[in-house]
Amino acid sequence: xxxxxxxxxxxxxxxxxxxxxxxxxxxxxxxxxxxxxxxxxxxxxxxxxxxxxxxxxxxxxxxxxxxxxxxxxxxxxxxxxxxxxxxxxxxxxxxxxxxxxxxxxxxxxxxxxxxxxxxxxx
Amino acid sequence: xxxxxxxxxxxxxxxxxxxxxxxxxxxxxxxxxxxxxxxxxxxxxxxxxxxxxxxxxxxxxxxxxxxxxxxxxxxxxxxxxxxxxxxxxxxxxxxxxxxxxxxxxxxxxxxxxxxxxxxxxxxxxxxxxxxxxxxxxxxxxxxxxxxxxxxxxxxxxxxxxxxxxxxxxxxxxxxxxxxxxxxxxxxxxxxxxxxxxxxxxxxxxxxxxxxxxxxxxxxxxxxxxxxxxxxxxxxxxxxxxxxxxxxxxxxxxxxxxxxxxxxxxxxxxxxxxxxxxxxxxxxxxxxxxxxxxxxxxxxxxxxxxxxxxxxxxxxxxxxxxxxxxxxxxxxxxxxxxxxxxxxxxxxxxxxxxxxxxxxxxxxxxxxxxx
Numbered sequence: 001x002x003x004x005x006x007x008x009x010x011x012x013x014x015x016x017x018x019x020x021x022x023x024x025x026x027x028x029x030x031x032x033x034x035x036x037x038x039x040x041x042x043x044x045x046x047x048x049x050x051x052x053x054x055x056x057x058x059x060x061x062x063x064x065x066x067x068x069x070x071x072x073x074x075x076x077x078x079x080x081x082x083x084x085x086x087x088x089x090x091x092x093x094x095x096x097x098x099x100x101x102x103x104x105x106x107x108x109x110x111x112x113x114x115x116x117x118x119x120x121x122x
Numbered sequence: 123x124x125x126x127x128x129x130x131x132x133x134x135x136x137x138x139x140x141x142x143x144x145x146x147x148x149x150x151x152x153x154x155x156x157x158x159x160x161x162x163x164x165x166x167x168x169x170x171x172x173x174x175x176x177x178x179x180x181x182x183x184x185x186x187x188x189x190x191x192x193x194x195x196x197x198x199x200x201x202x203x204x205x206x207x208x209x210x211x212x213x214x215x216x217x218x219x220x221x222x223x224x225x226x227x228x229x230x231x232x233x234x235x236x237x238x239x240x241x242x243x244x245x246x247x248x249x250x251x252x253x254x255x256x257x258x259x260x261x262x263x264x265x266x267x268x269x270x271x272x273x274x275x276x277x278x279x280x281x282x283x284x285x286x287x288x289x290x291x292x293x294x295x296x297x298x299x300x301x302x303x304x305x306x307x308x309x310x311x312x313x314x315x316x317x318x319x320x321x322x323x324x325x326x327x328x329x330x331x332x333x334x335x336x337x338x339x340x341x342x343x344x345x346x347x348x349x350x351x352x353x354x355x356x357x358x359x360x361x362x363x364x365x366x367x368x369x370x371x372x373x374x375x376x377x378x379x380x381x382x383x384x385x386x387x388x389x390x391x392x393x394x395x396x397x398x399x400x401x402x403x404x405x406x407x408x409x410x411x412x413x414x415x416x417x418x419x420x421x422x423x424x425x426x427x428x429x430x431x432x433x434x435x436x437x438x439x440x441x442x443x444x445x446x447x448x449x450x451x452x453x454x455x456x457x458x459x460x461x462x463x464x465x466x467x468x469x470x471x472x473x474x475x476x477x478x479x480x481x482x483x484x485x486x487x488x489x490x491x492x
Contacts, residue, residue, distance in 0.1 A: 033348065034165040036442035036449075037418045039471075055471065057419050059164045059442045060348050084417075 005108055006117035007068045012092055015108060019074065023096040024056070024065060024087065027121045033058045035084040040076035041098055047073060049107065054097045056087065069107040071100040135181050136272050136326045140333060144344050151347055152246035152363075154182040159346040167349035168444040171315055172485070175278035176345035176353075177336055182245035183273050185308060185323050186255060190264035193237045200258055201231065202372075202381040202391045208233035213298040213310050215380050217372065218254055219393030223400060224368040225375065227251050228360065232300035232310055240300060240308050242321070244362050271306070272329035277319030277353075279488065280341040285320060288335035292320065297489040304328070311490065314350060316357025316483055318490045355450055356443045358411060358482030364422055365409065365438045365452060371397060374405040374454065407435055408460040411480035412451040412468070414440075419449040420468040420475055426455055427467045427474065434459055434466050446484045455479065 002016040010028035014021045029035070037057040047053060047067040054065040054076075076098045080086055087095035102108070112120065132155040135141065141148070146157035157179065160167060170176060188196060194206030201216040208214060212233055218226040227247040232240045243251045248268070255266045276285060285292055292311070295301060297318070300310030306325050313319035324332065336342045351361070360366045366375050371393075378386070378401075385391070386401065414420045424437040440451030451468075459466060462481045467474040 033159055034163050039418065057442070059168075059352050059444065060158075062419070062421065081417075 004114065005068075005111035006114060007066075007111055008120055009066055009068075010121075011065065011068055013068050013108070013111065015102070015105075018102055018105070019099055020069065020071070020102055021096050021099050022053070022068065024091055025117070025121075026091045029088050029091040029095070032056060032063060033060065035087050038080040038084045038087065038097070040078065040080065041073045043073050043075055045073045047071060047100065056084075065097060067100075068111065069102055070104055071102045073098055073100050075099040133182070135179055137179055137181070137329060137333065140330075141179065141344065146344070146346060149347070152182055152244070154245060156182060157344070157346045158348045160344050162343065164346070164348040164352065165444045167343070167345045168352050170343050171278045171345055171349060171353055172317060172445050173278070174341040174343075175276055175280040175284045175319075175339075176315070176349070177333070177342050178275040178277065178345050178350055179272070180275050180321070181271070181273045184243045184245065184248035184251065185269040185271055185273065186241040186243065186252065187267040187269055188239045188241055188255070188264060189237060189267070190262070191237055192259075192262035192264040193239050196255070196259055196262050196264045196266075197231060197239055197241075198389070199391060200255060201229070202385050202389055202394070202397070203231060204382055204385055204389075205231060205233065205239060210235065211295075211299045211301050213300050213312060215298075217377075217380070218251065219372075219391065219397065220368055221393055221396060223371040223373075223393040223396035225362065225366045225370055225372065226254060226368055228362050228366060230310070230312060232308075234300065234302055234308075242310075246363055269323065271308070271323040272326050273321065273323045274329060274332065275313055275319060275321045276336065276342065277313045277315040277317045277345075279318060281317070281319040282490070284336055284339045284342050287339060288332065290322075290332070295320075297491045314357075314359055315353035316359070316485055316487045317353075318488055352441055352444060355439050355441060355452065356446055356483060356485045357487060358452065358484065360409075361439055370454075371400050371405070373397070373400045374407055374409060376409045404457065406457060407454040408457050409438075409452060410455055410460050411462075411482040411484065412437060412440070412453055413478045413480035413484075414449040414451065414468065415476040415478070417449065418470065418475060420451045420470055420477060424468045424470055426453060426477065427469065428456075428459060429465065429467070437468060443484050450484045451477070452482065
């Protein structure tokens with residue numbers, strides 16, 4: 001059964017069977033505006049919490065998306081190469097950014113749940 | 123109170139309530155809290171301007187009225203401009219130069235009467251410009267008056283028709299001409315998008331009426347500063363503080379078209395000697411258009427390299443061109459590389475992105491010249 005976590009950096013993390021799918025929240029995509037390019041990570045890369053995994057570029061600016069928990073990238077959403085606007089139209093669905101294998105699931109305990117995140121963005 | 127990143131208080135547009143009601147997102151620019159985007163978003167706002175008509179609140183920009191028997195003489199000292207030879211209602215793009223021929227600000231000067239000119243200057247330089255003009259005016263018979271106006275731009279193929287239907291007669295006004303159609307109004311056919319359009323300075327009460335009349339037309343929408351920037355970049359137009367600065371001269375910037383030949387040769391403007399020396403000696407770097415390969419934008423500050431990895435210059439403006447459909451940028455490169463088609467490379471977060479020198483503008487200008 002999948003469980004979804006959030007970070008104060010406006011990411012969502014959906015965890016199922018030790019694999020986390022990561023994206024940015026609808027609030028975040030709205031703040032960024034129309035995305036025109038997403039720089040995706042390589043599969044197989046070992047990453048630590050706080051690393052930059054993805055750079056999302058709007059018409060105006062580039063923004064980093066950070067790794068929320070330690071692990072290894074297993075897949076990037078290559079559909080975004082040709083259609084970066086999926087992040088705008090479906091931030092929590094088809095606009096996911098990458099999937100990763102978690103190295104320490106206990107790190108998830110430090111993240112927000114949906115109610116906590118909604119409170120954060122007010 | 124909102125503050126800019128330097129902690130100083132931001133100035134607020136007189137029509138801020140209208141932008142809030144329209145759902146604008148605000149951000150700091152040149153000391154002002156400005157509408158950056160509206161709910162449509164930068165991409166749609168940009169395309170709407172090219173297809174129909176965009177309404178911009180540019181009240182952060184400054185209008186100076188320069189009046190008196192020495193008005194033209196003052197402007198001919200401050201700018202490489204034949205101010206006294208302009209026809210009535212003619213507008214010219216020009217600059218204030220420093221003694222090194224660096225660009226203090228870029229401006230549009232319109233001759234409204236024999237001894238009466240309007241100067242439109244950038245928000246970020248308004249204070250410097252006012253001091254500069256006032257100092258030069260001291261031993262001349264001329265008055266420099268900064269005006270307190272709402273300043274609106276309407277840009278795009280439907281701009282003229284929307285203004286006419288909104289009750290504003292633009293008459294015979296063609297591109298780069300300006301008039302005072304009503305008391306305390308200044309209107310010129312000009313803009314910063316590459317499209318046909320108008321800029322109108324007017325009192326706040328009149329501005330509220332005009333905005334209501336224009337927005338009643340389905341073809342007219344508010345457009346934010348973000349789309350203003352992508353529109354001007356596609357149009358190859360410089361942003362002062364980025365593409366031109368007090369350290370960059372008009373020769374390097376490729377803006378010599380704005381300086382008439384006789385003024386280059388014999389004008390007595392500030393910076394004339396330095397400019398003539400640069401014309402004679404040539405410049406080391408030139409401003410060019412840059413077209414990155416692929417979809418990844420190359421932004422201001424990115425360093426440029428030639429095929430051998432030798433430093434070749436810097437990007438000064440860059441982003442995505444919604445009408446062009448690809449990333450667009452401009453910057454300065456070593457003069458020998460400044461030829462369209464030359465391939466160079468931009469360093470973006472450690473990766474070398476191939477970039478071709480491209481002719482400007484990226485989207486053709488559609489000015490109404492006559």
